[in-house]
Amino acid sequence: MTQDAPRAVHWKMDRRATLANEFFAVTHAELIPFVSDEATWYDFDYLEADELTAIVESHYGATLDKAKLVLPFWELLDFLDANRAHADG
Amino acid sequence: MSRTPPRSTCSAAIARAVVAIAVTLVLVVGAAPTSAASTFRAAAYGHDEGAHPQPAQSERAPRRGRGVAVSVTEALAVVRTSLRSARARLIAAVALLATVLATSVGVAPASAVAAATTYEATAYAYDAPSGLSRQDVAVPSPWGSPVGLSAASWEGSVSFGGSGVAAETALPVVEGAAPKIASLTSRYGEGIESSVLKSGTRYVDTASSGNINVFAARPDSSGFIRVTLDPSGQRIISAGLNTAHNVANGIANGRFVLVP
Numbered sequence: 001m002t003q004d005a006p007r008a009v010h011w012k013m014d015r016r017a018t019l020a021n022e023f024f025a026v027t028h029a030e031l032i033p034f035v036s037d038e039a040t041w042y043d044f045d046y047l048e049a050d051e052l053t054a055i056v057e058s059h060y061g062a063t064l065d066k067a068k069l070v071l072p073f074w075e076l077l078d079f080l081d082a083n084r085a086h087a088d089g
Numbered sequence: 090m091s092r093t094p095p096r097s098t099c100s101a102a103i104a105r106a107v108v109a110i111a112v113t114l115v116l117v118v119g120a121a122p123t124s125a126a127s128t129f130r131a132a133a134y135g136h137d138e139g140a141h142p143q144p145a146q147s148e149r150a151p152r153r154g155r156g157v158a159v160s161v162t163e164a165l166a167v168v169r170t171s172l173r174s175a176r177a178r179l180i181a182a183v184a185l186l187a188t189v190l191a192t193s194v195g196v197a198p199a200s201a202v203a204a205a206t207t208y209e210a211t212a213y214a215y216d217a218p219s220g221l222s223r224q225d226v227a228v229p230s231p232w233g234s235p236v237g238l239s240a241a242s243w244e245g246s247v248s249f250g251g252s253g254v255a256a257e258t259a260l261p262v263v264e265g266a267a268p269k270i271a272s273l274t275s276r277y278g279e280g281i282e283s284s285v286l287k288s289g290t291r292y293v294d295t296a297s298s299g300n301i302n303v304f305a306a307r308p309d310s311s312g313f314i315r316v317t318l319d320p321s322g323q324r325i326i327s328a329g330l331n332t333a334h335n336v337a338n339g340i341a342n343g344r345f346v347l348v349p
Contacts (some may be wrong), residue, residue, distance in 0.1 A: 004283055008324040030327035031320065033273050039327040042297035043317045046335035046344075070298075 006043040009037035012074040026059040027052065041069050041076060061085025273330075277307070277314060282328060285316045293320075293346035300326065302345060304336060312336070 013020060013035050023031055032044050041052070049066055056064045062083040068076055273280065289305035297318040304313040313336050317327040340346040 005286065005318055005323055005325050008319070008326045030332060032274055032327070034325070034328040036324075036326040039317065040297050043293060043300055043302075043327045044315075044329055044331075046331060048340050064201070081236040 003072060008038050010034070010036045013039075014074075016074050016077045019081055023077060025082070026075070027055055035073055037072060038088040039073050040071065041073055044072075056080065079088055096186065247314050281314060282316055282325065285314050286318075289314075290342070292346035293348055294339075294345060299347065304331075 033080055053064045060080045285303055285305040289303035292302045294300050294302050301318040303316045312332045315329055315331050319326055
C-alpha cells in the first residue's frame with residue numbers, strides 16, 4: 001500500500017468552502033483540512049445518520065434522508081444550501 | 090589686421106556659405122523653396138523667439154507660385170536676422186541646410202508623419218492591453234471558480250503530508266482552510282499524511298463504498314489522525330482528525346473492518 005498517495009481533486013469543494021465550514025461548525029466536526037470532490041459525508045464524519053439528520057433539520061430547516069448522505073459531499077452542501085428554510089441557517 | 094573681429098568674420102563666412110548652398114539647392118529643386126523657407130523661419134524663431142519679433146501675418150501666410158526669387162529673398166532675410174547672435178547663426182545655418190535638403194528630397198515630411206502615426210498607434214496599443222488586464226476585473230478561472238489573489242486554498246497549497254502532491258492539486262481556495270492546515274502541521278509536523286499512511290492502522294469503511302480509513306493515534310491520545318483513501322488505496326480523498334469515541338464506535342458497530 002502506498003505511503004505517498006496523491007490527493008484527489010477538490011476544486012468543487014474549494015468553491016464551497018464557506019458552506020463546508022458552516023457544516024463543520026454546526027456538526028462540531030473536528031479539524032478537517034481536506035475533503036476532495038469524491039468524498040462523501042461518511043468519509044470524514046462518524047456521527048450516526050440520525051444525529052446528523054437532527055442537526056441538519058435544526059440548522060438548515062431541511063429534511064435529510066440517507067440517500068443524500070452517499071452523494072459527494074459537495075452535492076450535499078448544494079442540497080442543504082438550496083433547501084435551507086432558515087434565513088440565518 | 091582685420092577691420093572686423095575674427096569671430097564675426099568667421100560667422101559671416103559661414104552664413105554666406107550656408108546661403109550659397111541654400112540658393113544652389115533651391116535653384117536645383119525648383120518648387121521646394123517656399124515651404125523650405127517657411128520651415129526654416131519657424132525653426133529659427135522657435136529657437137530664439139525672445140530675440141526676434143514674430144513676422145507679420147502676411148509673411149507667415151503661405152505664398153504659392155511666387156517662384157525662386159521670392160524664396161531666396163526670404164531665406165536671405167531670415168539669415169540676416171539670425172546673424173545677430175552667434176547662437177542664432179549656428180541654428181539658422183543648420184536649420185536652413187536641413188530644411189532645404191529635406192524639402193528637396195521630399196522624404197522628411199513623410200517620415201515625420203509616419204513617425205507620429207506610429208507613435209500614436211503604439212500609444213493606443215499600449216492602452217488596449219492595459220485596459221484588458223485590469224486587476225480588478227474578474228477573470229473566470231479554468232476551473233470556473235472565483236479566483237482572488239488573496240484567496241487561500243480550502244485544502245491549501247501547504248504540504249500537509251509532505252507527499253509532494255500539493256502543487257499537483259494546488260487550486261485556489263477560500264479563506265479558512267489555511268489556518269486549519271497550519272494548525273494541523275503545527276501540531277503534528279510536516280509530512281503527517283505520510284506518517285499516518287506509513288504507521289497507521291487501516292480499516293475499510295463499509296458505509297462509504299469501501300474507502301479505506303487509516304488511523305494513527307495522536308501523540309496526546311486525544312483521538313486519531315485520519316487519512317482516507319479510495320478503495321484502491323491510490324488517492325487521498327480526505328484527511329483530518331476524529332475523536333477516539335467516534336472511531337471506537339465505528340469499530341464496535343462493524344462499520345470499520347480491519348484490513349489484514
